[in-house]
Every structure is written in structure tokens, then in C-alpha cells.
Amino acid sequence: xxxxxxxxxxxxxxxxxxxxxxxxxxxxxxxxxxxxxxxxxxxxxxxxxxxxxxxxxxxxxxxxxxxxxxxx
Amino acid sequence: xxxxxxxxxxxxxxxxxxxxxxxxxxxxxxxxxxxxxxxxxxxxxxxxxxxxxxxxxxxxxxxxxxxxxxxx
Amino acid sequence: xxxxxxxxxxxxxxxxxxxxxxxxxxxxxxxxxxxxxxxxxxxxxxxxxxxxxxxxxxxxxxxxxxxxxxxx
Amino acid sequence: xxxxxxxxxxxxxxxxxxxxxxxxxxxxxxxxxxxxxxxxxxxxxxxxxxxxxxxxxxxxxxxxxxxxxxxx
Amino acid sequence: xxxxxxxxxxxxxxxxxxxxxxxxxxxxxxxxxxxxxxxxxxxxxxxxxxxxxxxxxxxxxxxxxxxxxxxx
Amino acid sequence: xxxxxxxxxxxxxxxxxxxxxxxxxxxxxxxxxxxxxxxxxxxxxxxxxxxxxxxxxxxxxxxxxxxxxxxx
Numbered sequence: 001x002x003x004x005x006x007x008x009x010x011x012x013x014x015x016x017x018x019x020x021x022x023x024x025x026x027x028x029x030x031x032x033x034x035x036x037x038x039x040x041x042x043x044x045x046x047x048x049x050x051x052x053x054x055x056x057x058x059x060x061x062x063x064x065x066x067x068x069x070x071x072x
Numbered sequence: 073x074x075x076x077x078x079x080x081x082x083x084x085x086x087x088x089x090x091x092x093x094x095x096x097x098x099x100x101x102x103x104x105x106x107x108x109x110x111x112x113x114x115x116x117x118x119x120x121x122x123x124x125x126x127x128x129x130x131x132x133x134x135x136x137x138x139x140x141x142x143x144x
Numbered sequence: 145x146x147x148x149x150x151x152x153x154x155x156x157x158x159x160x161x162x163x164x165x166x167x168x169x170x171x172x173x174x175x176x177x178x179x180x181x182x183x184x185x186x187x188x189x190x191x192x193x194x195x196x197x198x199x200x201x202x203x204x205x206x207x208x209x210x211x212x213x214x215x216x
Numbered sequence: 217x218x219x220x221x222x223x224x225x226x227x228x229x230x231x232x233x234x235x236x237x238x239x240x241x242x243x244x245x246x247x248x249x250x251x252x253x254x255x256x257x258x259x260x261x262x263x264x265x266x267x268x269x270x271x272x273x274x275x276x277x278x279x280x281x282x283x284x285x286x287x288x
Numbered sequence: 289x290x291x292x293x294x295x296x297x298x299x300x301x302x303x304x305x306x307x308x309x310x311x312x313x314x315x316x317x318x319x320x321x322x323x324x325x326x327x328x329x330x331x332x333x334x335x336x337x338x339x340x341x342x343x344x345x346x347x348x349x350x351x352x353x354x355x356x357x358x359x360x
Numbered sequence: 361x362x363x364x365x366x367x368x369x370x371x372x373x374x375x376x377x378x379x380x381x382x383x384x385x386x387x388x389x390x391x392x393x394x395x396x397x398x399x400x401x402x403x404x405x406x407x408x409x410x411x412x413x414x415x416x417x418x419x420x421x422x423x424x425x426x427x428x429x430x431x432x
Contacts, residue, residue, distance in 0.1 A: 001297045001340050001347060001357050003147055003185060007259060008290040008321065015122050015130070017320050022125030024316045029294075030359055032308045033301065039342070039357050041147060041185065042125035043079060050231050052289050053238030053258035054327070058231070059289060069289050069327050071318055073153045073196050073203060073213050075363055075401060080146045080177065087266050087274070089176050094269030096172045101150075102215055104164045105157065111198070111213050113363060113401065114269035115223060124145050126183070131145060141145050141183050143174060151403060159338050159346070166341030186341035187295060194375050197382030197402035202375070217412050217419060217429050218368045219291055219329060222389075225361045229393065236392045244384045246431060248377050249368065255414070255429050257291060257329065268361050270399070275361060285361050285399050287390055303410050303418070310413030330413035331367060 002029050002040045009059055009069070010046035018044055074101050074112045081131055081141070082118035090116055146173050146184050153203055153213070154190035162188055218245050218256050225275055225285070226262035234260055290317050290328050297347055297357070298334035306332055362389050362400050369419055369429070370406035378404055 004025055026040050049060035059069075076097055098112050121132035131141075148169055170184050193204035203213075220241055238258050245251050265276035275285075292313055314328050337348035347357075364385055386400050409420035419429075 001185060001335075001342055003187070003295045005293045006290060006317075007292075008317075008323075013321065015132075018122055018125075019130055019133075020320045021316065022130060023128045024320070025313060026125060026128035028309065028312045028316070029296075032305050032312070033296065034358050035296075036357050036359050037127040040125075040127065041145060043119055043147070044123040044125075045119075046123075047259055047261075047289075050234055051260040051262075053234075053242060053256075053260075054289055055253040055256065056239045056242035058235055058238060060231075061235075069324050070322050071324050073191075073198055073401060075151045075403070077149045078146060078173075079148075080173075080179075085177065087276075090266055090269075091274055091277075092176045093172065094274060095272045096176070097169060098269060098272035100165065100168045100172070101152075104161050104168070105152065106214050107152075108213050108215050109271040112269075112271065113361060115263055115363070116267040116269075117263075118267075119145075126145055141180050142178050143180050159348075162338055162341075163346055163349075166346060167344045170341065170344035181343040184341075184343065187335055188339040188341075189335070190339075191403055191405075194378055195404040195406075197378075197386060197400075197404075199397040199400065200383045200386035202379055202382060204375075205379075217329060217407075217414055218366060219331070220367075221365045223363045224389075224393065224395075233392050237388065240388045240392070241385060244381065244388070245366075245368075248380045248384070249373065250430050251368075252429050252431050257289060259291070263361075270361055285396050286394050287396050303420075306410055306413075307418055307421075310418060311416045314413060314416035325415040328413075328415065331407055332411040332413075333407075334411075 002033070002035055004029070004042045006042065006044045007047055008044070009052050010048055013046060074105070074107055076112070076114045078114065078116045079119055080116070081124050082120055085118060146177070146179055148184070148186045150186065150188045151191055152188070153196050154192055157190060218249070218251055220258045222258065222260045223263055224260070225268050226264055229262060290321070290323055292328070292330045294330065294332045295335055296332070297340050298336055301334060362393070362395055364400070364402045366402065366404045367407055368404070369412050370408055373406060
């Protein structure tokens with residue numbers, strides 16, 4: 001009985017990327033914890049940039065300053 | 073001091089259905105746990121079908137295949 | 145695909161009360177939203193009294209003052 | 217490693233108010249718990265008035281009756 | 289800025305399994321969404337069997353009946 | 361109608377620190393959003409170090425390596 005919630009900033013996540021996350025995490029949980037995928041629910045919630053704060057600043061402000069969340 | 077969060081796929085839940093859920097759950101908690109309804113908050117969150125994964129698939133894909141969540 | 149989270153202060157909720165909440169809410173959702181109970185998951189989380197704040201005070205402090213959450 | 221989620225009814229919260237909440241809570245956590253702000257994430261989620269229930273009623277109904285959440 | 293919450297029944301998940309979930313999901317998000325792992329937080333919450341309801345029954349009751357969540 | 365959830369690693373947060381967080385956040389929300397404190401609920405959830413992942417590693421492992429979350 002796993003339930004997974006993914007919160008991520010709304011910055012152009014595509015339908016295909018969401019499907020990759022859902023398939024990948026369901027598969028990982030099934031493999032690592034031996035859980036039936038029919039009992040695994042995953043919810044993705046995209047958050048507006050004004051609504052996510054990091055280090056005391058809105059992400060919308062960080063992005064205006066050119067600070068991204070991409071891998072280095 | 074109960075707080076309840078209901079997450080459900082966004083598939084045409086009406087205002088009246090939401091009111092039924094809110095009234096019914098508040099009443100149930102009040103009856104079973106003897107809690108003051110003035111301390112009971114309930115939040116309903118509708119989730120887009122692309123954002124809910126079940127059994128490794130997006131619900132939007134399941135619905136396209138004709139698989140519903142209705143009672144049998 | 146409903147998922148429900150119930151957060152309530154840890155004040156002696158019994159196994160039977162939890163079962164009543166789970167059965168009652170699952171039944172309500174099934175009736176109001178026509179959802180298959182096999183797709184309905186409910187999670188109860190009990191919160192220590194020091195960890196729940198209401199009106200700016202810990203519930204543990206409110207209880208020491210004789211303020212309860214019971215129905216009037 | 218703190219993560220904070222703020223759920224509030226959608227009633228005209230401005231970008232500036234969100235920034236005040238994010239800065240204020242990050243600062244409070246940093247001061248009280250001695251946490252690095254670079255490890256503190258805050259998410260604000262606004263909830264439609266039909267989707268928040270209080271005392272068994274939708275907040276949208278309460279507002280129609282003239283009942284607000286403002287300080288007395 | 290992703291945050292992930294995993295809720296799973298408390299049934300002997302080991303420290304190694306948790307590490308596999310954390311490493312696997314962080315890697316998946318980094319690959320699929322191109323997110324810096326230093327901005328990815330994952331929280332695992334184990335839920336007692338009396339506190340998880342499925343299909344209207346406590347999981348503790350389902351387990352007593354021999355119904356498991358294992359892959360078929 | 362605000363509800364706030366604070367998740368933080370379980371590393372010796374005291375009852376007094378929790379009270380400071382509850383009072384401070386309730387006051388901040390009351391000031392910034394003009395919300396009645398009697399409608400503001402705050403829940404603190406401490407997470408075991410094995411159960412919080414950051415940058416792909418359990419916090420328990422990071423602490424063993426001498427990496428803390430303290431302000432620099």
C-alpha cells in the first residue's frame with residue numbers, strides 16, 4: 001500500500017516526463033519493496049513559482065536572477 | 073483537532089458532491105471521535121488525470137483504454 | 145482514485161474508532177462519488193499534543209488549561 | 217532539512233504576502249532551529265472556497281453568509 | 289525543487305531498502321526532469337497497519353485474513 | 361483557514377522550540393494575511409534520519425559523514 005506524492009515547480013513538465021516518473025517510481029517500489037503495482041498510487045503536484053520558497057526567496061525571484069534548479 | 077485531506081481525480085466532481093463529502097466526514101468524525109466540528113477542517117484537492125498514476129500508468133491513459141474507477 | 149489523509153491529535157483513538165472512520169469514509173466516497181472501494185486508500189496519522197498548534201498554542205498546553213476539543 | 221506546506225483559502229493572497237510568509241517562516245526556522253536556509257523549502261497551496269470545509273460547511277457558503285476568517 | 293513523500297505500511301522496510309528508494313527516486317528525477325539532486329528532498333513515512341485503510345478495511349485486518357500487498 | 365505542516369528531521373527539537381515555531385508562524389500568518397488565529401492549525405512532524413533523503417543520501421548517512429544542516 002504505497003502512496004507517493006511528488007511536488008515540483010511548474011516549469012514545463014511534459015505529459016511524457018510525468019509518465020516516466022510514474023512508471024519509474026512504481027517499478028522501483030515494486031522491485032525494492034515487492035509491492036503489487038495495483039496498490040501503488042502516485043500523485044504529481046506542480047507548484048507555481050510564486051508559491052515555492054527556497055532559502056527565503058520565491059523561486060520566481062530566483063529564476064529572474066538566473067538561478068536555476070538544473071543539474072550542474 | 074482533526075484535519076482531513078481528500079485527493080481525488082478531477083472528473084466532474086460537483087459543488088454539491090463536495091458539500092456532501094464535507095458534511096458527511098465532519099459528522100462522522102464528530103460522532104466517532106466526539107470532536108467539535110468547529111475544530112474540524114477538510115480540504116478537497118482535485119488532481120488532473122495526467123498527474124495521477126495507478127499501477128504504473130497515468131489515469132488519463134487508463135481512461136482512454138476505457139478503464140474507470142466506478143463501482144462494479 | 146481517492147486518497148484520504150486524516151490527521152488527529154493522539155488522545156486515545158482506539159482501533160475500533162479507526163475502523164469506523166475507515167469504513168465510514170470509504171462508504172461515503174463510494175456513495176457520493178461512485179468510486180470503487182478497491183481504489184480508495186485512507187491513512188490516519190495521530191499527532192502528539194506537543195506537535196499540534198491551535199490559536200498559537202500547543203494542544204498539550206491547551207489541555208493542561210482544561211480546554212478540550214469535545215463537542216459542546 | 218525542513219519542509220513547510222501552507223494551505224490557505226484562495227482569497228486574494230498577493231505575491232508580496234507570499235514573499236513575506238516565505239521570508240518570515242524561513243527566518244523563524246533558521247533562528248529557532250539553527251537550520252541553513254539553503255535546506256529550507258516552503259510550499260504555499262491556495263485552496264478554492266468550494267474545496268475547504270469548516271464546521272461541516274464549504275467556506276464558499278460561509279462567505280456567502282458573511283462569515284469571514286479575519287481577525288476579530 | 290522537487291519534494292517527494294512516500295507513505296508505505298510499516299512492515300519491516302529496512303534501512304537498505306529506504307536508501308535504495310531515496311537513491312533511485314533522486315536519480316530518476318535528476319534524469320527525467322534535469323533537477324539538481326541538491327534541491328531534491330525525499331521523506332519516507334511508515335504507517336501502522338491499523339492506520340491504513342484499503343477497500344474499507346484496516347490493513348491489519350486484511351493481513352490477518354492472509355491478504356498481502358506483494359506482487360503476484 | 362490556514363493549515364501549516366512543518367516536516368523536520370528528528371534531531372532533538374525541544375518542546376520550547378516547537379512552541380516558538382507555533383507561536384511565531386501563527387502570529388506571522390495573522391499579521392500578513394489578517395487571519396483569525398482560532399482558524400489556524402499547525403502540525404509539526406519529526407522525521408527519523410533514515411527516512412529523510414537529501415541529494416540521494418539518507419540524512420543519517422550525511423550526519424555520520426559530519427555533514428550538518430546548521431547555518432554556516
